[in-house]
Amino acid sequence: MKLFEFEAKKIFKKYGIPVLDGVVITKDTDLNVALDTVSFPVVLKSQVLTGGRSLAGGIKFAWDKKEALTKIKELFSLKIKKYPVETILIEKKANIKREVYLSITIDREKNCPVLIACSEGGVDIEINAKKTPEKIFKTEIDIFRGLTEYSLRQIAKKLDMGRDLFDLCKQMYSIFMRCDANLIEINPLVVTDAGLVAIDAKMVIDDKASYRQEIFSKIERKENEAEKYGLSTYVKLEGDIGLISDGAGTGMLTLDLITDYGGKAANFSELGGVTNADTIKNAMKVVSSKPNVKVLLISMIGGLNRMNEMAEGIIVFFKEHDPIPVVIRMCGTLEEIGKKMLKEEGFDTTDDLYEAIQKAVKLSKRC
Amino acid sequence: MAVLIDKKTKVLVQGITGRTGSFQTKIMKDYGTQIVAGVTPGKGGQKIYGAPVYDFVEEAVAEHDINAAISFVPAKFALDAAYEAIDARIQFMVITAEGIPNVDILKMIQYARAKNARILGPDTPGLISPGKCKMGVHPDRFFKEGAVGVVSKSGALSYEVCKSMVEKSVGQSTVVGIGGGPLWGTSQTDVLSLFQEDKETKAIVLLGEIGGTMEEKTAQYIREHIDKPVVSLIVGRSAPLGKRMGHAGAIIEGKVGTAESKIEALRKCGSIIAKIPRDIPELLLNVL
Numbered sequence: 001m002k003l004f005e006f007e008a009k010k011i012f013k014k015y016g017i018p019v020l021d022g023v024v025i026t027k028d029t030d031l032n033v034a035l036d037t038v039s040f041p042v043v044l045k046s047q048v049l050t051g052g053r054s055l056a057g058g059i060k061f062a063w064d065k066k067e068a069l070t071k072i073k074e075l076f077s078l079k080i081k082k083y084p085v086e087t088i089l090i091e092k093k094a095n096i097k098r099e100v101y102l103s104i105t106i107d108r109e110k111n112c113p114v115l116i117a118c119s120e121g122g123v124d125i126e127i128n129a130k131k132t133p134e135k136i137f138k139t140e141i142d143i144f145r146g147l148t149e150y151s152l153r154q155i156a157k158k159l160d161m162g163r164d165l166f167d168l169c170k171q172m173y174s175i176f177m178r179c180d181a182n183l184i185e186i187n188p189l190v191v192t193d194a195g196l197v198a199i200d201a202k203m204v205i206d207d208k209a210s211y212r213q214e215i216f217s218k219i220e221r222k223e224n225e226a227e228k229y230g231l232s233t234y235v236k237l238e239g240d241i242g243l244i245s246d247g248a249g250t251g252m253l254t255l256d257l258i259t260d261y262g263g264k265a266a267n268f269s270e271l272g273g274v275t276n277a278d279t280i281k282n283a284m285k286v287v288s289s290k291p292n293v294k295v296l297l298i299s300m301i302g303g304l305n306r307m308n309e310m311a312e313g314i315i316v317f318f319k320e321h322d323p324i325p326v327v328i329r330m331c332g333t334l335e336e337i338g339k340k341m342l343k344e345e346g347f348d349t350t351d352d353l354y355e356a357i358q359k360a361v362k363l364s365k366r367c
Numbered sequence: 368m369a370v371l372i373d374k375k376t377k378v379l380v381q382g383i384t385g386r387t388g389s390f391q392t393k394i395m396k397d398y399g400t401q402i403v404a405g406v407t408p409g410k411g412g413q414k415i416y417g418a419p420v421y422d423f424v425e426e427a428v429a430e431h432d433i434n435a436a437i438s439f440v441p442a443k444f445a446l447d448a449a450y451e452a453i454d455a456r457i458q459f460m461v462i463t464a465e466g467i468p469n470v471d472i473l474k475m476i477q478y479a480r481a482k483n484a485r486i487l488g489p490d491t492p493g494l495i496s497p498g499k500c501k502m503g504v505h506p507d508r509f510f511k512e513g514a515v516g517v518v519s520k521s522g523a524l525s526y527e528v529c530k531s532m533v534e535k536s537v538g539q540s541t542v543v544g545i546g547g548g549p550l551w552g553t554s555q556t557d558v559l560s561l562f563q564e565d566k567e568t569k570a571i572v573l574l575g576e577i578g579g580t581m582e583e584k585t586a587q588y589i590r591e592h593i594d595k596p597v598v599s600l601i602v603g604r605s606a607p608l609g610k611r612m613g614h615a616g617a618i619i620e621g622k623v624g625t626a627e628s629k630i631e632a633l634r635k636c637g638s639i640i641a642k643i644p645r646d647i648p649e650l651l652l653n654v655l
Contacts, residue, residue, distance in 0.1 A: 248613025249521020270613035
């Protein structure tokens with residue numbers, strides 16, 4: 001889950017990373033009250049879950065209340081890469097002496113956390129990595145030892161900064177571990193007369209840690225249909241073939257083959273391992289509820305998933321819902337039982353993936 | 368010969384009394400895998416399809432000769448189960464759980480590395496050496512003994528491809544599922560190096576998917592270290608940008624992780640490219 005800047009800064013504050021005093025407003029906020037709590041000049045920052053906010057005009061400065069009111073109005077009518085601005089963070093404008101970049105993320109090849117520092121902040125790190133790789137300094141972190149004193153000294157030396165950076169890096173790392181973060185980025189971290197300040201804050205929390213991170217129950221995000229029905233994956237697409245597969249790899253393969261045969265999938269959905277009759281029934285419900293779906297294509301080659309349970313879910317779905325053309329490819333664990341159950345209820349199945357997909361594509365064009 | 372497991376592998380099942388653990392134990396046993404014991408905390412003393420159940424891994428290894436473990440322990444408790452197996456000196460572990468937090472995965476991988484143990488997974492169907500041993504959840508009629516080593520991120524995709532191979536009488540030496548990512552205890556290149564060393568493996572099938580840069584790195588490795596023919600298939604050619612396609616690792620982020628980039632890299636490094644699974648047996652017969 002991506003956090004908004006103001007959400008990440010709340011966590012920063014809790015862990016002792018210096019941030020600017022600010023106030024968060026929405027369209028419903030009483031601006032007269034809110035603006036009385038800040039001291040000008042201020043910066044108005046659109047809160048959107050995407051990058052490139054500054055270039056899109058999502059950050060504005062205001063020197064007095066009147067200017068702030070006009071610019072807040074402008075920001076609330078703005079869309080940044082299809083995301084409408086619904087929240088604004090207002091902070092006191094900082095006196096910046098120097099900007100650097102700091103982040104902690106996971107090095108997927110080395111299988112460890114990595115701290116990335118750059119002596120130049122405020123710019124896209126990807127661009128910097130290409131243009132001036134010598135300015136970027138990576139520190140691999142041993143997950144059992146944490147950040148060592150000597151690596152902190154190395155980082156500080158590389159950035160030409162003092163010991164105040166040590167504490168900040170340690171705090172970042174402790175957030176990373178305790179909050180199950182997959183990314184913490186401070187860009188820029190600035191040097192002011194009052195010391196170091198995190199001007200921006202980006203955080204991504206590991207969705208897989210939702211069972212042990214309180215923040216998932218505190219923050220409301222629009223839930224998607226997949227979560228609502230307990231599906232592993234549900235991605236909406238533009239076509240008319242409703243696709244349900246029981247594995248991610250074969251799901252992607254089926255999608256590729258639908259395209260090869262000239263069809264168009266209405267969605268991509270995947271059940272994930274260890275499912276039951278209810279899971280596939282719910283998947284069929286979600287997928288068939290999309291108005292333009294003309295045919296359901298169920299593509300299964302079960303390892304963990306048991307075909308008798310899949311068959312049961314399919315049969316129950318059709319007892320509870322209006323008929324819709326369906327093509328079933330079924331093989332794998334307990335397939336004999338699954339196929340027999342379906343046959344008794346009048347459903348044909350095939351072993352052959354290609355035959356099933358061609359049939360589904362044909363049906364999608366006929367009706 | 369086969370890689371990682373063979374007829375002599377003696378397997379411990381962690382989470383053996385669970386719904387999946389017990390069901391898959393029976394299938395593995397029927398296939399011929401030597402399941403010598405199981406562990407579920409608090410359930411010691413019973414038997415699951417003939418395999419004695421213990422409360423602790425240490426108790427199981429004290430009583431039995433064990434050299435590998437497969438874990439059906441749920442994501443929440445998977446790290447502790449891995450620590451327990453590693454501390455009991457088990458050197459090879461298959462971790463099937465999906466949804467383990469990344470921090471826990473990093474810890475189990477690093478701990479295993481420090482103790483010279485190998486983790487396959489997490490989020491893996493396991494592995495099968497047809498006719499010899501199965502440590503996983505594979506539907507076994509799609510596999511037969513042969514000379515092709517298969518490595519795959521996706522379990523189901525490996526079943527699909529092996530089904531096509533068996534229909535044309537092309538068998539496998541070992542089929543290894545490394546897991547859906549985005550973190551892997553054993554990588555594609557780790558498995559390729561094992562296949563390169565394995566006398567029984569004459570050709571290799573690499574099954575990859577969109578997301579990350581593992582296949583690009585693997586391509587480089589193939590060029591430098593593998594002289595056996597490699598047939599590659601990458602799925603997700605028609606996947607939309609920025610959407611997670613089932614596996615945690617299967618997402619195209621910006622320009623990184625596209626099917627084209629992976630296919631191009633593999634082609635350049637000398638791999639034969641298959642567009643669909645059905646093409647694979649023919650391509651293999653050409654080089655075997």
